Amino acid sequence: MRDLSAMIWIETRKALRSRMPWFTAAGALVMPLGIAFLIFVATHPEISHKLGLVGAKANLMTYATTSWPMYLELQGQMIAAGGFFLFCLIFCWVFGREFTDGTLKDMLAVPVARGSIVLAKFVVAAAWSAALAALIFITGLVAGALMGLPQASAAVLLQGSLTVAVTTGLVIAVVLPFAFFASVGRGYLLPLGLAILALMLANLVMVLGWGEYFPWAVPGLHAQGKDYLSPISYVIAVLTGAAGMRGTHLWWKYADQNR
Amino acid sequence: MNLAIETEDLGKRYGDVTAVEHLSLRVAEGEIYAFLGLNGAGKTTTIRMLLGMIRPTTGSATVLGARVRLGRREPWAAVGYLVETPHAYGELTVRENLEVARRLHPGAPAAAVDRCIERLGLSAYADRRTGTLSHGNAQRLGLAKALLHGPRLLLLDEPANGLDPAGIVEIRSLLLELTREQGVTVFMSSHILAEVARLAARVGIIHEGRLLQELDAEGLERNRRRRLLVRARDQAAALRTLAAAGRPAALLPDGTLELTDAAVVARPDDVAGLLAAAGVPPTHLVVEEEELEHYFLRLVGSSGGAA
Numbered sequence: 001m002r003d004l005s006a007m008i009w010i011e012t013r014k015a016l017r018s019r020m021p022w023f024t025a026a027g028a029l030v031m032p033l034g035i036a037f038l039i040f041v042a043t044h045p046e047i048s049h050k051l052g053l054v055g056a057k058a059n060l061m062t063y064a065t066t067s068w069p070m071y072l073e074l075q076g077q078m079i080a081a082g083g084f085f086l087f088c089l090i091f092c093w094v095f096g097r098e099f100t101d102g103t104l105k106d107m108l109a110v111p112v113a114r115g116s117i118v119l120a121k122f123v124v125a126a127a128w129s130a131a132l133a134a135l136i137f138i139t140g141l142v143a144g145a146l147m148g149l150p151q152a153s154a155a156v157l158l159q160g161s162l163t164v165a166v167t168t169g170l171v172i173a174v175v176l177p178f179a180f181f182a183s184v185g186r187g188y189l190l191p192l193g194l195a196i197l198a199l200m201l202a203n204l205v206m207v208l209g210w211g212e213y214f215p216w217a218v219p220g221l222h223a224q225g226k227d228y229l230s231p232i233s234y235v236i237a238v239l240t241g242a243a244g245m246r247g248t249h250l251w252w253k254y255a256d257q258n259r
Numbered sequence: 260m261n262l263a264i265e266t267e268d269l270g271k272r273y274g275d276v277t278a279v280e281h282l283s284l285r286v287a288e289g290e291i292y293a294f295l296g297l298n299g300a301g302k303t304t305t306i307r308m309l310l311g312m313i314r315p316t317t318g319s320a321t322v323l324g325a326r327v328r329l330g331r332r333e334p335w336a337a338v339g340y341l342v343e344t345p346h347a348y349g350e351l352t353v354r355e356n357l358e359v360a361r362r363l364h365p366g367a368p369a370a371a372v373d374r375c376i377e378r379l380g381l382s383a384y385a386d387r388r389t390g391t392l393s394h395g396n397a398q399r400l401g402l403a404k405a406l407l408h409g410p411r412l413l414l415l416d417e418p419a420n421g422l423d424p425a426g427i428v429e430i431r432s433l434l435l436e437l438t439r440e441q442g443v444t445v446f447m448s449s450h451i452l453a454e455v456a457r458l459a460a461r462v463g464i465i466h467e468g469r470l471l472q473e474l475d476a477e478g479l480e481r482n483r484r485r486r487l488l489v490r491a492r493d494q495a496a497a498l499r500t501l502a503a504a505g506r507p508a509a510l511l512p513d514g515t516l517e518l519t520d521a522a523v524v525a526r527p528d529d530v531a532g533l534l535a536a537a538g539v540p541p542t543h544l545v546v547e548e549e550e551l552e553h554y555f556l557r558l559v560g561s562s563g564g565a566a
Contacts, residue, residue, distance in 0.1 A: 006362040013359070017350045102346035106404065109310040110363040111336035253330035256313040 072160025177244030345401025349390030
């Protein structure tokens with residue numbers, strides 16, 4: 001446990017001293033602020049008219065202005081799609097950088113279990129992802145309140161918050177294997193390429209009606225808050241995460257490390 | 260004799276490529292052992308196997324009494340290392356990088372960070388981000404990380420890389436001091452024989468993955484070729500005189516006579532006397548030892564191409 005806390009200190013230090021928290025926070029803010037801007041434009045026809053193309057796109061978002069429940073659903077979907085890429089980026093950076101920066105070798109022949117090093121990376125990357133989800137959600141809530149969306153109630157907010165929280169947990173779970181891909185690929189390219197593929201496949205299987213069995217489609221379906229998922233879907237997402245963590249641990253522990 | 264490192268038939272293959280084979284080494288505690296080889300000879304692969312970073316295809320390695328296995332925590336508390344080019348977290352300062360290294364060695368005192376900064380001459384750069392360090396200072400930081408926790412064994416891959424001449428002398432003194440005063444064992448790789456000959460008690464020469472020769476400082480001296488170079492005012496007469504006396508010499512392109520017979524080289528005064536008696540006294544007489552680099556290249560069989 002002492003080892004784990006020391007490793008978490010190291011990972012936190014490395015993350016905080018890098019530019020990544022700023023980049024990812026900026027990426028996280030773009031989503032709710034962008035949507036708030038579009039809703040604002042859609043609810044003000046005079047501005048929409050002046051903005052031309054942007055105004056026309058904003059009109060598509062008009063449905064989001066109808067009520068808090070739909071707006072909160074949109075927040076969940078934002079985390080399921082945009083959050084997925086951001087979280088992927090974080091996990092790829094936390095794990096992949098040790099390979100691309102050549103710093104991995106300094107962590108291998110040390111009197112700390114490699115399991116503790118890997119677990120600390122997972123803890124920090126997951127906490128970082130959760131913090132970004134909170135940033136997205138809180139920014140969305142403030143923007144929604146400022147826009148004065150209708151149908152606000154404690155029950156609606158609680159339900160929306162719960163959906164967003166579970167969606168965040170599911171996204172983090174299905175992102176865990178990308179730490180393994182970053183380790184096997186010894187860098188960023190393989191996991192980021194696979195992340196794009198996963199999202200494309202998620203869309204395809206959803207169209208085909210098999211989304212509930214495809215781990216990377218589960219968060220998006222959950223965010224929609226409808227009966228698209230069965231209990232097995234949640235089990236699949238959690239098992240995907242567990243397999244990602246275990247695979248990463250085994251790779252760090254037993255694979256030849258030449259970098 | 261207590262052994263710090265022992266390998267038995269250690270080998271590593273990557274598909275059809277043999278990186279290291281049949282490597283059996285014994286390094287005694289407290290000695291400096293130099294592992295010498297050209298680039299790609301298998302030095303780094305060996306060091307990585309000794310550090311449990313890659314799994315041997317054959318054989319085994321024991322470090323400080325513990326059998327090396329991938330992912331184990333033993334015996335790394337007492338081992339410091341520097342493998343290939345040193346890397347550090349560019350966004351962290353020198354001090355922060357050392358703090359990271361310290362936390363990777365539970366039990367290393369906090370004061371060790373400042374002590375290492377001072378010892379490796381990094382005080383002026385302590386609060387500078389490592390991304391801006393010169394190659395030489397990055398190398399010093401790599402060595403500082405290796406020394407931070409007071410290891411009993413140092414595994415250093417080309418420790419002099421990137422250092423200026425003053426830095427090389429400094430690190431050489433540091434390693435000698437650690438060995439003599441604290442009994443630290445040093446296993447270092449290099450491709451420069453002249454460098455390691457000044458430092459190492461024993462040298463192992465590896466080529467194409469195989470250990471060609473292991474020798475101590477005396478053996479190194481003994482195995483190097485020696486020759487006697489002679490010049491006289493009348494080289495042709497000197498050549499004839501030596502041949503007639505059963506001491507054949509070769510005429511080098513610059514006109515110098517070269518004698519390589521060990522018995523002759525051991526007694527240059529006899530040659531001087533012989534030539535003087537024949538009326539062609541030598542104007543230049545010198546016993547020259549084969550250069551270390553030439554010896555090394557001759558041994559690995561590539562002197563023709565590389566010398």
